[in-house]
Amino acid sequence: MTDFSLHDQVTAEFEQAFSKRPVAVAHAPGRVNLIGEHTDYQEGFVLPMTVDRYVAVAFAPRSDRMIRAHTSLFNKTVEYPLDGLTPIGQGCWSDYIMGTAWAMHEAGFPLIGIDIAVKSDLPMGAGLSSSAALEVAMARALCSVSQCTWDPIVMAQLARRAENEFVGVGCGIMDQVASTAGKANCALLLDCRSLQFELVRLPSQVGIVVMDTGVRRSLGATEYDTRRKDCATAFAAIKTFAPHAAALRDVNETLLARAEAQLSTSTYRRAQHVVTENLRPIKLAKALQSGNFENAGELLNDSHASLRDLYEVSSPELDLITDLARSESSCLGARMTGAGFGGSAIALVRTEGIRRFIDQVRQMYAKCSEHQGSFFHGSAVDGVSVRAMT
Numbered sequence: 001m002t003d004f005s006l007h008d009q010v011t012a013e014f015e016q017a018f019s020k021r022p023v024a025v026a027h028a029p030g031r032v033n034l035i036g037e038h039t040d041y042q043e044g045f046v047l048p049m050t051v052d053r054y055v056a057v058a059f060a061p062r063s064d065r066m067i068r069a070h071t072s073l074f075n076k077t078v079e080y081p082l083d084g085l086t087p088i089g090q091g092c093w094s095d096y097i098m099g100t101a102w103a104m105h106e107a108g109f110p111l112i113g114i115d116i117a118v119k120s121d122l123p124m125g126a127g128l129s130s131s132a133a134l135e136v137a138m139a140r141a142l143c144s145v146s147q148c149t150w151d152p153i154v155m156a157q158l159a160r161r162a163e164n165e166f167v168g169v170g171c172g173i174m175d176q177v178a179s180t181a182g183k184a185n186c187a188l189l190l191d192c193r194s195l196q197f198e199l200v201r202l203p204s205q206v207g208i209v210v211m212d213t214g215v216r217r218s219l220g221a222t223e224y225d226t227r228r229k230d231c232a233t234a235f236a237a238i239k240t241f242a243p244h245a246a247a248l249r250d251v252n253e254t255l256l257a258r259a260e261a262q263l264s265t266s267t268y269r270r271a272q273h274v275v276t277e278n279l280r281p282i283k284l285a286k287a288l289q290s291g292n293f294e295n296a297g298e299l300l301n302d303s304h305a306s307l308r309d310l311y312e313v314s315s316p317e318l319d320l321i322t323d324l325a326r327s328e329s330s331c332l333g334a335r336m337t338g339a340g341f342g343g344s345a346i347a348l349v350r351t352e353g354i355r356r357f358i359d360q361v362r363q364m365y366a367k368c369s370e371h372q373g374s375f376f377h378g379s380a381v382d383g384v385s386v387r388a389m390t
Contacts, residue, residue, distance in 0.1 A: 006056045006121050007387060014058035014117035017070035017077060021389060022058035022117070024144060028137035028384040029054050030128040031178035032210055032337045032346050034187055035303050036281035038311055040172025042231060042274050043193040043247040047281040048174055049202065050182035051210060051378040053122040055133040061145040062113030069097050071118040082111055087166040093118075096131050099166030100138040103158040104148075111146045123212060123374075128344060131167075132175035135159035140384045152180035152383065153195050170228055182383040189285045193249065200285045206293050206332065207354050208378045209347045211325065211361065213317035214371035217342035224339055227270055227311060234271035237262045248274045266312075273310035277303060297333025297348050301326070304335035304345075313340030317369060321345050324364045330357050346378075 007025050014022045029050040036046035062068075070077040071093060078094045085102040097116070105111055116138070122130045139155045142148070156176035163169050163176075173192055182188065183199055190197040202208075235248050237259040245251055248271060256275050260268050280299050287296040304322055308314035318336040322345050325334035330353025336345045349357045358375045365373045 006054055006119060010056040010058045010117055010119035011389070013070065013072055013119055014060070014115070017117050018060070018068070018115050020060060020115075022060045022115075024059060024141075024386050024388045026057045026059065026137040026140040026144070026384060026386050027054045028057075028133040028140065028179045029182060029381050030122040030130060030133050031175060031182065032128060032208065032344070032378055033174065034208070034281075034337075034346065035277075035284045035299060035335070036174075037277060037303065037307055037337070038227065038313070038339070039249070039274055039278045039281075040174040040192040041170065041228060042249050042278070044249040044274065044278040045281040046174045046190050046192060047187050047200065047284055048178040048182075048190065049187040049208065049378070049380040050178055050383060051128060052381045053120075053128065055118065055120040055122055055130060055137045057116050057118055057134075057137040057141045059114055059116045059141040059145060062115055064113045065111075066113045067098065067101055068115045069094055069118065070116070073118075073120075082113060093134075095167045096134045096162065097138050099162030100135045100159055101142060102166050103162040104139065104142055107158055109142070109146065109148050111142055111148075114142060114145050116141060124216070128210070128338065129175040129179065131163065131169075132159060132171075133179050135162055136176060136179040136384050140386055144386055153177065156180045157195075170225055178383070180383050182381065184382050185380050187285070187288075187380065189281060193247075198285070200288060202380055203288055203291065203293075205291070205351055206288075206296075206348055207351050209325075209349050209354060209358060210337075210344055210376050210378045211321050211334075211347060211365075212344045212374045213315070213321055213342060213369070214373050215315060215317045215342035217339075223313075223341070227313065230267045230270040231274060234259065234263055234267050238271075249278055251275050269310040269312075273306045277306055293332050293348070293350075297331070300333030300335040300346070300348055307336055307340060311340075315340070315342050317342070317371060318345050320368055321361070321365055321373065322347070324361050324368070325357075327364075328357050328360055329353070
């Protein structure tokens with residue numbers, strides 16, 4: 001359910017910033033990826049679910065072709081002309097907003113000017129996709145005031161283009177699709193090549209606990225792009241003897257082994273992670289649907305080990321919090337989620353033990369880490385929505 005307290009807060013901020021009332025508020029949820037990490041930009045499979053934490057955008061149309069955006073998070077108001085947007089991101093929060101408008105304008109959508117205020121209960125830099133949620137909320141607001149047709153997949157693609165070409169982060173499509181097309185009580189088994197997805201009903205016997213390490217990271221300042229380049233190097237070597245392959249998604253371990261002698265150890269390991277991780281989303285979906293929760297937990301544990309040892313995007317805090325999670329009897333498995341280098345992890349926990357699990361792991365993490373962690377039971381919710389003012 002949409003967090004109406006957040007709705008009220010962003011409405012008040014809009015009124016204070018612009019001395020008028022918004023016409024509506026767009027709410028875009030964040031997401032956790034259950035499994036399939038760093039496979040989306042290799043056209044592979046992923047299994048994300050939305051979470052009941054949002055980016056909210058209050059908005060109203062303008063009579064000119066300007067965009068004004070305000071957020072109390074940085075106590076900033078920025079203003080840009082719709083017709084003057086260029087993909088030279090400034091490295092600030094407004095890049096995601098202006099980049100979305102730029103991508104929609106470039107795609108031919110007849111946009112009009114807009115005033116927006118932004119507020120969120122989705123922590124930034126926690127690996128829960130606050131950037132994609134902001135892009136999606138902005139796209140929904142622009143479609144609403146400009147009376148454009150809303151298509152979840154088209155808008156997800158444009159939001160991704162904004163992040164790739166305007167912000168300058170080479171992310172895949174998973175986060176944006178999850179925020180536009182998510183469904184309550186379901187995960188999305190998404191094929192990042194075709195963008196077709198299957199709804200995977202989440203069983204009531206288990207739940208997902210989101211564990212924020214309190215360590216923040218910025219993809220633009222990490223080795224995210226370095227990992228992508230390593231994968232491209234590995235794929236180029238494989239392509240010389242496997243011309244049918246279009247991405248690492250098409251490579252199996254046998255093909256990868258043929259290229260090992262041509263690759264550095266680290267480059268080989270990066271590709272090995274992608275090749276093996278790409279098999280896990282389908283396996284996890286089947287395990288959850290069949291009630292094989294022990295196998296589901298093993299898949300999460302294996303994924304974390306691969307991200308830690310092969311892709312090398314974990315962190316001491318992510319390793320600690322997942323180890324502590326696994327020490328609790330109600331936990332079936334745990335892994336980092338998101339791009340890594342900080343942020344959050346998830347745990348698959350038997351439903352009846354979730355409250356105790358959160359209390360115990362929170363206490364242990366506080367004793368073992370200098371960072372302040374936070375924990376919540378994630379509920380899958382519907383994708384982005386608009387609530388008109390009454």
